[in-house]
Amino acid sequence: MDHFLYRDGALFAEDVAVSEIAAAVGTPFYVYSxxxxxxxxxxxxxxxxxxxxxxxxxxxxxxxxxxxxxxxxxxxxxxxxxxxxxxxxxxxxxxxxxxxxxxxxxxxxxxxxxxxxxxxxxxxxxxxxxxxxxxxxxxxxxxxxxxxxxxxxxxxxxxxxxxxxxxxxxxxxxxxxxxxxxxxxxxxxxxxxxxxxxxxxxxxxxxxxxxxxxxxxxxxxxxxxxxxxxxxxxxxxxxxxxxxxxxxxxxxxxxxxxxxxxxxxxxxxxxxxxxxxxxxxGNAGLMVSAVIYVKSGEGRDFLILDGAMNDLIRPAMYDAYHDIVPVIEPAPGVEQQPYDVVGPVCESGDTFARQRMMAPLKAGDLVAFRSAGAYGAVMASEYNSRPLIPEVLVQGDQFAIIRARPSFDEMINRDTIPHWL
CATH class of the missing domain: 3.20.20.10 (Alanine racemase)
Known part of the structure:
Protein backbone atom coordinates (compact mmCIF):
# COMPACT_ATOMS: atom_id res chain seq x y z
CA MET A 1 0.00 0.00 0.00
CA ASP A 2 1.11 3.58 -0.65
CA HIS A 3 -0.33 7.07 -0.34
CA PHE A 4 -0.33 8.00 -4.04
CA LEU A 5 -3.98 7.96 -5.13
CA TYR A 6 -6.24 9.62 -7.66
CA ARG A 7 -8.71 12.19 -6.36
CA ASP A 8 -11.25 13.74 -8.71
CA GLY A 9 -9.13 12.58 -11.64
CA ALA A 10 -5.76 13.92 -10.39
CA LEU A 11 -2.89 11.99 -8.80
CA PHE A 12 -2.09 13.06 -5.24
CA ALA A 13 0.89 12.42 -2.98
CA GLU A 14 -0.90 12.18 0.38
CA ASP A 15 -2.88 15.48 0.37
CA VAL A 16 -0.80 17.32 -2.22
CA ALA A 17 -1.58 17.26 -5.95
CA VAL A 18 1.42 15.94 -7.89
CA SER A 19 0.77 18.60 -10.55
CA GLU A 20 1.17 21.28 -7.86
CA ILE A 21 4.64 19.96 -7.01
CA ALA A 22 5.54 19.82 -10.71
CA ALA A 23 4.54 23.46 -11.12
CA ALA A 24 6.72 24.44 -8.16
CA VAL A 25 9.89 22.45 -8.87
CA GLY A 26 9.75 21.52 -12.57
CA THR A 27 10.15 18.06 -14.05
CA PRO A 28 11.53 15.50 -13.67
CA PHE A 29 11.58 15.07 -9.89
CA TYR A 30 11.23 12.46 -7.16
CA VAL A 31 8.53 12.73 -4.52
CA TYR A 32 8.35 10.65 -1.33
CA SER A 33 5.46 10.05 1.06
CA GLY A 282 10.35 1.57 -2.77
CA ASN A 283 6.63 2.18 -2.86
CA ALA A 284 7.06 5.41 -0.88
CA GLY A 285 8.33 7.26 -3.96
CA LEU A 286 7.42 8.34 -7.47
CA MET A 287 9.51 9.77 -10.26
CA VAL A 288 7.43 12.33 -12.14
CA SER A 289 8.32 13.26 -15.71
CA ALA A 290 6.80 15.25 -18.55
CA VAL A 291 6.21 14.17 -22.15
CA ILE A 292 8.43 16.18 -24.50
CA TYR A 293 7.28 14.62 -27.75
CA VAL A 294 5.04 11.85 -29.05
CA LYS A 295 6.94 10.44 -32.00
CA SER A 296 5.59 8.04 -34.61
CA GLY A 297 8.12 5.46 -35.72
CA GLU A 298 8.07 2.43 -37.99
CA GLY A 299 5.22 0.41 -36.56
CA ARG A 300 5.37 1.96 -33.10
CA ASP A 301 4.90 5.21 -31.21
CA PHE A 302 7.38 6.67 -28.75
CA LEU A 303 6.71 8.73 -25.66
CA ILE A 304 9.85 10.82 -25.28
CA LEU A 305 10.09 12.05 -21.68
CA ASP A 306 12.27 14.61 -19.94
CA GLY A 307 13.26 11.93 -17.42
CA ALA A 308 16.04 9.59 -18.51
CA MET A 309 18.16 6.60 -17.61
CA ASN A 310 20.54 8.85 -15.65
CA ASP A 311 17.59 9.77 -13.39
CA LEU A 312 16.17 6.25 -12.99
CA ILE A 313 18.62 3.59 -14.15
CA ARG A 314 16.85 0.44 -12.93
CA PRO A 315 15.11 -0.36 -16.26
CA ALA A 316 18.37 0.02 -18.20
CA MET A 317 20.47 -1.87 -15.65
CA TYR A 318 18.10 -4.64 -14.57
CA ASP A 319 15.35 -4.61 -17.21
CA ALA A 320 13.28 -3.54 -14.22
CA TYR A 321 9.54 -2.92 -14.51
CA HIS A 322 7.87 0.22 -13.14
CA ASP A 323 4.20 1.04 -13.50
CA ILE A 324 3.95 4.29 -15.46
CA VAL A 325 0.69 6.16 -14.88
CA PRO A 326 -0.64 9.51 -16.09
CA VAL A 327 -0.88 12.23 -13.47
CA ILE A 328 -4.31 13.15 -14.85
CA GLU A 329 -6.47 10.03 -14.69
CA PRO A 330 -7.83 8.94 -18.08
CA ALA A 331 -11.59 9.03 -18.56
CA PRO A 332 -13.33 5.69 -18.05
CA GLY A 333 -13.34 3.53 -21.16
CA VAL A 334 -10.54 5.39 -22.96
CA GLU A 335 -8.88 2.99 -25.39
CA GLN A 336 -5.25 2.35 -24.61
CA GLN A 337 -2.44 2.08 -27.13
CA PRO A 338 1.12 0.73 -27.03
CA TYR A 339 4.04 3.10 -26.52
CA ASP A 340 7.77 2.71 -26.19
CA VAL A 341 8.50 4.99 -23.24
CA VAL A 342 11.97 6.48 -23.61
CA GLY A 343 14.19 9.28 -22.36
CA PRO A 344 16.27 11.86 -24.25
CA VAL A 345 19.72 10.40 -23.49
CA CYS A 346 21.70 9.33 -26.56
CA GLU A 347 21.63 5.62 -25.71
CA SER A 348 19.28 2.93 -26.97
CA GLY A 349 19.33 1.68 -23.39
CA ASP A 350 17.51 4.85 -22.34
CA THR A 351 14.23 2.98 -22.56
CA PHE A 352 11.81 2.60 -19.65
CA ALA A 353 9.23 0.34 -21.31
CA ARG A 354 8.50 -1.23 -24.67
CA GLN A 355 5.02 -1.49 -26.12
CA ARG A 356 3.48 -0.46 -22.80
CA MET A 357 -0.29 -0.12 -23.03
CA MET A 358 -1.31 3.37 -21.91
CA ALA A 359 -4.05 5.91 -22.49
CA PRO A 360 -3.15 8.39 -25.25
CA LEU A 361 -0.80 11.17 -24.12
CA LYS A 362 0.46 14.40 -25.66
CA ALA A 363 3.38 16.77 -25.21
CA GLY A 364 3.30 18.44 -21.81
CA ASP A 365 1.38 15.66 -20.05
CA LEU A 366 2.84 14.37 -16.80
CA VAL A 367 3.47 10.71 -15.99
CA ALA A 368 4.54 9.09 -12.73
CA PHE A 369 6.80 6.08 -12.31
CA ARG A 370 5.51 4.13 -9.34
CA SER A 371 7.72 2.25 -6.85
CA ALA A 372 10.65 4.59 -7.53
CA GLY A 373 11.55 5.48 -3.95
CA ALA A 374 14.35 2.89 -3.72
CA TYR A 375 17.43 2.72 -5.95
CA GLY A 376 16.25 5.76 -7.89
CA ALA A 377 17.79 9.03 -6.77
CA VAL A 378 20.71 7.26 -5.04
CA MET A 379 21.82 5.67 -8.33
CA ALA A 380 21.33 8.78 -10.47
CA SER A 381 24.14 10.47 -12.38
CA GLU A 382 24.80 13.56 -14.47
CA TYR A 383 25.35 11.62 -17.70
CA ASN A 384 24.89 13.84 -20.79
CA SER A 385 25.47 16.80 -18.41
CA ARG A 386 21.94 16.49 -17.08
CA PRO A 387 21.61 17.94 -13.55
CA LEU A 388 20.50 15.62 -10.76
CA ILE A 389 16.76 15.97 -10.32
CA PRO A 390 15.07 17.35 -7.19
CA GLU A 391 13.76 15.24 -4.34
CA VAL A 392 10.59 16.29 -2.54
CA LEU A 393 9.10 15.01 0.72
CA VAL A 394 5.37 15.23 1.39
CA GLN A 395 3.74 15.13 4.80
CA GLY A 396 -0.02 15.48 4.75
CA ASP A 397 -0.91 18.66 2.89
CA GLN A 398 2.61 20.12 2.84
CA PHE A 399 5.74 19.42 0.84
CA ALA A 400 9.38 20.46 0.96
CA ILE A 401 12.27 20.23 -1.47
CA ILE A 402 14.79 18.00 0.30
CA ARG A 403 17.40 18.14 -2.47
CA ALA A 404 17.31 20.97 -5.00
CA ARG A 405 18.12 20.65 -8.66
CA PRO A 406 21.58 22.18 -9.20
CA SER A 407 21.95 24.90 -11.80
CA PHE A 408 23.95 24.22 -14.94
CA ASP A 409 26.58 26.67 -13.68
CA GLU A 410 26.88 24.80 -10.37
CA MET A 411 27.28 21.52 -12.23
CA ILE A 412 29.80 22.80 -14.77
CA ASN A 413 31.83 24.85 -12.30
CA ARG A 414 32.71 21.76 -10.27
CA ASP A 415 35.26 21.05 -13.00
CA THR A 416 38.70 22.63 -12.67
CA ILE A 417 40.72 23.68 -15.70
CA PRO A 418 44.49 22.97 -15.43
CA HIS A 419 46.78 26.04 -15.54
CA TRP A 420 48.29 24.97 -18.87
CA LEU A 421 44.89 25.32 -20.56
Missing part, protein backbone atom coordinates in the same frame (compact mmCIF):
# COMPACT_ATOMS: atom_id res chain seq x y z
CA UNK A 34 6.18 10.33 4.78
CA UNK A 35 3.07 8.30 5.63
CA UNK A 36 4.18 5.43 3.40
CA UNK A 37 7.74 5.39 4.76
CA UNK A 38 6.46 5.23 8.33
CA UNK A 39 3.76 2.67 7.57
CA UNK A 40 6.27 0.28 6.05
CA UNK A 41 8.77 0.74 8.87
CA UNK A 42 6.10 0.10 11.51
CA UNK A 43 4.90 -3.03 9.66
CA UNK A 44 8.36 -4.55 10.06
CA UNK A 45 8.75 -3.37 13.63
CA UNK A 46 5.38 -4.86 14.61
CA UNK A 47 6.10 -8.11 12.71
CA UNK A 48 9.05 -8.76 15.05
CA UNK A 49 7.31 -7.55 18.20
CA UNK A 50 7.55 -10.96 19.88
CA UNK A 51 11.36 -10.93 19.84
CA UNK A 52 14.06 -8.46 20.93
CA UNK A 53 14.91 -6.73 17.68
CA UNK A 54 16.07 -3.66 15.79
CA UNK A 55 14.93 -2.71 12.28
CA UNK A 56 17.94 -1.12 10.58
CA UNK A 57 16.92 0.68 7.38
CA UNK A 58 19.30 -0.15 4.50
CA UNK A 59 20.41 3.35 3.53
CA UNK A 60 21.65 2.32 0.09
CA UNK A 61 18.00 2.25 -1.05
CA UNK A 62 17.49 5.97 -0.44
CA UNK A 63 19.92 8.00 1.65
CA UNK A 64 18.37 11.47 1.62
CA UNK A 65 18.80 12.89 5.11
CA UNK A 66 15.13 13.84 5.37
CA UNK A 67 14.17 10.21 4.72
CA UNK A 68 16.75 9.02 7.26
CA UNK A 69 15.59 11.45 9.93
CA UNK A 70 11.94 10.50 9.35
CA UNK A 71 12.76 6.85 10.01
CA UNK A 72 15.25 7.49 12.80
CA UNK A 73 12.72 9.55 14.74
CA UNK A 74 10.37 6.57 14.49
CA UNK A 75 13.03 4.35 16.13
CA UNK A 76 14.82 2.81 13.16
CA UNK A 77 18.47 1.93 13.14
CA UNK A 78 20.57 2.26 9.98
CA UNK A 79 22.55 -0.20 7.88
CA UNK A 80 25.45 1.58 6.14
CA UNK A 81 27.88 0.28 3.53
CA UNK A 82 30.38 3.14 3.26
CA UNK A 83 32.00 5.91 5.25
CA UNK A 84 29.84 8.39 3.36
CA UNK A 85 26.66 6.61 4.41
CA UNK A 86 27.91 6.51 8.00
CA UNK A 87 28.46 10.27 7.90
CA UNK A 88 24.97 10.77 6.41
CA UNK A 89 23.38 8.69 9.14
CA UNK A 90 25.13 10.64 11.88
CA UNK A 91 24.27 13.96 10.19
CA UNK A 92 20.62 12.86 10.18
CA UNK A 93 20.78 12.39 13.95
CA UNK A 94 21.19 8.61 14.15
CA UNK A 95 23.29 7.59 17.19
CA UNK A 96 26.21 5.27 16.61
CA UNK A 97 24.68 2.50 18.73
CA UNK A 98 21.88 2.19 16.14
CA UNK A 99 24.21 1.89 13.11
CA UNK A 100 25.51 -1.39 11.68
CA UNK A 101 28.30 -1.28 9.09
CA UNK A 102 28.06 -3.80 6.23
CA UNK A 103 29.94 -4.17 2.94
CA UNK A 104 32.81 -6.21 1.52
CA UNK A 105 35.39 -3.44 1.15
CA UNK A 106 35.55 -1.41 4.36
CA UNK A 107 38.77 0.57 4.45
CA UNK A 108 40.91 1.20 7.52
CA UNK A 109 39.83 4.85 7.34
CA UNK A 110 36.14 3.93 7.32
CA UNK A 111 36.65 1.52 10.22
CA UNK A 112 38.43 4.21 12.21
CA UNK A 113 35.64 6.70 11.46
CA UNK A 114 32.99 4.33 12.82
CA UNK A 115 34.98 3.25 15.87
CA UNK A 116 35.65 6.85 16.81
CA UNK A 117 32.10 8.00 16.11
CA UNK A 118 30.27 5.03 17.62
CA UNK A 119 28.97 1.84 16.04
CA UNK A 120 26.60 -0.95 16.97
CA UNK A 121 28.58 -3.58 15.10
CA UNK A 122 30.56 -4.32 11.98
CA UNK A 123 29.24 -7.10 9.77
CA UNK A 124 32.59 -8.62 8.79
CA UNK A 125 32.89 -10.22 5.35
CA UNK A 126 36.39 -11.74 5.24
CA UNK A 127 39.43 -12.72 7.26
CA UNK A 128 41.57 -9.87 5.84
CA UNK A 129 38.91 -7.37 6.90
CA UNK A 130 38.86 -8.94 10.35
CA UNK A 131 42.62 -8.47 10.72
CA UNK A 132 42.44 -4.81 9.67
CA UNK A 133 39.52 -4.20 12.02
CA UNK A 134 41.42 -5.78 14.90
CA UNK A 135 44.52 -3.69 14.16
CA UNK A 136 42.58 -0.40 14.02
CA UNK A 137 40.66 -1.23 17.20
CA UNK A 138 43.88 -2.08 19.03
CA UNK A 139 45.49 1.15 17.85
CA UNK A 140 42.52 3.12 19.24
CA UNK A 141 42.42 1.11 22.45
CA UNK A 142 38.86 -0.11 21.92
CA UNK A 143 37.12 -3.40 21.24
CA UNK A 144 35.06 -3.61 18.04
CA UNK A 145 31.75 -5.51 18.17
CA UNK A 146 31.36 -7.77 15.13
CA UNK A 147 29.17 -10.31 13.49
CA UNK A 148 30.62 -12.49 10.74
CA UNK A 149 28.66 -12.72 7.52
CA UNK A 150 28.23 -16.29 6.44
CA UNK A 151 27.33 -17.25 2.90
CA UNK A 152 24.80 -20.09 3.19
CA UNK A 153 24.90 -21.06 -0.52
CA UNK A 154 21.15 -20.53 -0.91
CA UNK A 155 19.69 -19.53 -4.25
CA UNK A 156 17.45 -16.52 -3.61
CA UNK A 157 15.85 -16.96 -7.05
CA UNK A 158 16.14 -13.27 -7.80
CA UNK A 159 17.93 -11.23 -10.48
CA UNK A 160 21.55 -12.35 -10.86
CA UNK A 161 22.85 -8.84 -10.16
CA UNK A 162 21.13 -8.65 -6.75
CA UNK A 163 21.69 -12.23 -5.54
CA UNK A 164 24.23 -12.36 -2.69
CA UNK A 165 23.91 -15.71 -0.93
CA UNK A 166 25.24 -18.24 -3.45
CA UNK A 167 28.70 -19.73 -3.25
CA UNK A 168 29.92 -17.83 -6.32
CA UNK A 169 28.89 -14.43 -4.93
CA UNK A 170 31.51 -12.10 -3.44
CA UNK A 171 29.77 -11.73 -0.09
CA UNK A 172 30.56 -13.36 3.21
CA UNK A 173 32.47 -16.44 4.33
CA UNK A 174 31.40 -19.91 3.17
CA UNK A 175 29.28 -21.39 5.91
CA UNK A 176 31.39 -24.56 5.77
CA UNK A 177 34.37 -22.49 7.04
CA UNK A 178 32.44 -20.60 9.70
CA UNK A 179 33.75 -22.54 12.72
CA UNK A 180 37.35 -21.96 11.66
CA UNK A 181 36.80 -18.23 11.08
CA UNK A 182 34.94 -17.76 14.38
CA UNK A 183 37.86 -19.42 16.20
CA UNK A 184 40.21 -16.99 14.50
CA UNK A 185 38.04 -14.02 15.52
CA UNK A 186 37.87 -15.17 19.13
CA UNK A 187 41.68 -15.06 19.31
CA UNK A 188 41.86 -11.42 18.17
CA UNK A 189 41.83 -9.14 21.26
CA UNK A 190 40.44 -6.12 19.41
CA UNK A 191 37.22 -7.91 18.49
CA UNK A 192 34.07 -8.88 20.38
CA UNK A 193 32.14 -11.51 18.42
CA UNK A 194 28.49 -10.80 19.15
CA UNK A 195 26.65 -12.73 16.47
CA UNK A 196 26.07 -14.01 12.95
CA UNK A 197 25.15 -12.06 9.82
CA UNK A 198 23.46 -13.39 6.67
CA UNK A 199 21.92 -11.73 3.61
CA UNK A 200 20.99 -13.74 0.54
CA UNK A 201 19.76 -11.11 -1.91
CA UNK A 202 17.24 -8.47 -2.83
CA UNK A 203 13.70 -8.37 -4.21
CA UNK A 204 12.77 -11.87 -2.97
CA UNK A 205 9.13 -12.75 -3.53
CA UNK A 206 9.13 -16.12 -1.76
CA UNK A 207 9.88 -16.89 1.88
CA UNK A 208 11.32 -20.34 1.16
CA UNK A 209 14.92 -19.16 0.44
CA UNK A 210 14.88 -17.04 3.62
CA UNK A 211 13.68 -19.99 5.66
CA UNK A 212 16.32 -22.28 4.17
CA UNK A 213 19.07 -19.78 5.00
CA UNK A 214 17.76 -19.08 8.51
CA UNK A 215 17.57 -22.80 9.33
CA UNK A 216 21.27 -23.01 8.49
CA UNK A 217 21.94 -20.00 10.71
CA UNK A 218 20.02 -21.66 13.58
CA UNK A 219 22.12 -24.79 13.26
CA UNK A 220 25.32 -22.75 13.13
CA UNK A 221 24.29 -20.78 16.23
CA UNK A 222 23.93 -23.99 18.25
CA UNK A 223 27.30 -25.27 17.00
CA UNK A 224 29.14 -22.03 17.76
CA UNK A 225 27.58 -21.74 21.21
CA UNK A 226 28.70 -25.29 21.87
CA UNK A 227 32.25 -24.18 21.06
CA UNK A 228 32.10 -21.31 23.54
CA UNK A 229 31.06 -18.36 21.37
CA UNK A 230 28.52 -15.98 22.91
CA UNK A 231 26.16 -15.65 19.94
CA UNK A 232 23.55 -13.13 21.03
CA UNK A 233 22.61 -11.29 17.83
CA UNK A 234 21.43 -12.56 14.47
CA UNK A 235 21.57 -10.05 11.65
CA UNK A 236 19.27 -11.40 8.94
CA UNK A 237 19.84 -8.76 6.26
CA UNK A 238 16.97 -7.56 4.10
CA UNK A 239 15.66 -8.47 0.69
CA UNK A 240 11.88 -8.85 0.98
CA UNK A 241 10.44 -7.76 -2.36
CA UNK A 242 7.79 -5.26 -3.38
CA UNK A 243 5.10 -5.49 -6.09
CA UNK A 244 6.57 -3.45 -8.93
CA UNK A 245 4.05 -4.90 -11.38
CA UNK A 246 0.68 -4.63 -9.75
CA UNK A 247 -0.89 -7.32 -11.89
CA UNK A 248 1.49 -9.90 -10.42
CA UNK A 249 0.98 -11.81 -7.20
CA UNK A 250 1.95 -9.75 -4.15
CA UNK A 251 5.16 -10.72 -2.29
CA UNK A 252 4.82 -12.01 1.27
CA UNK A 253 3.85 -9.48 3.91
CA UNK A 254 6.18 -8.44 6.73
CA UNK A 255 3.82 -10.25 9.12
CA UNK A 256 4.43 -13.50 7.22
CA UNK A 257 8.16 -12.85 7.30
CA UNK A 258 8.08 -12.14 11.04
CA UNK A 259 6.19 -15.37 11.73
CA UNK A 260 8.79 -17.30 9.74
CA UNK A 261 11.65 -15.67 11.68
CA UNK A 262 9.95 -16.58 14.96
CA UNK A 263 9.42 -20.14 13.78
CA UNK A 264 13.00 -20.73 12.66
CA UNK A 265 15.03 -18.61 15.11
CA UNK A 266 12.80 -17.60 18.00
CA UNK A 267 13.90 -20.48 20.22
CA UNK A 268 17.50 -19.20 20.27
CA UNK A 269 16.78 -16.13 22.41
CA UNK A 270 18.89 -13.88 20.19
CA UNK A 271 18.25 -10.27 19.36
CA UNK A 272 17.13 -10.09 15.73
CA UNK A 273 18.33 -7.36 13.38
CA UNK A 274 16.85 -6.93 9.92
CA UNK A 275 17.88 -4.48 7.23
CA UNK A 276 15.00 -3.72 4.86
CA UNK A 277 15.55 -0.95 2.34
CA UNK A 278 13.46 -1.46 -0.77
CA UNK A 279 10.35 -2.56 1.12
CA UNK A 280 10.42 0.60 3.27
CA UNK A 281 11.31 3.14 0.56
Missing amino acids: TATLLRHYHLFDEALAGMPHLVCYAMKANSNQAVLRTLAQAGAGMDVVSGGEYRRARAAGVPGERIVFSGVGKTAGEIRLALEGGIRQFNVESEPEMLVLNAVARELGVVAPITIRVNPDVDAKTHAKIATGKSENKFGIPIARAREVYRMAADLPGLDVVGIDVHIGSQLTDLAPFEQAYQKVAELTEILRGEGHDIRRLDLGGGLGIPYERSNAAPPLPTDYGAMVQRTLGHLGCEIEIEPGRLIA
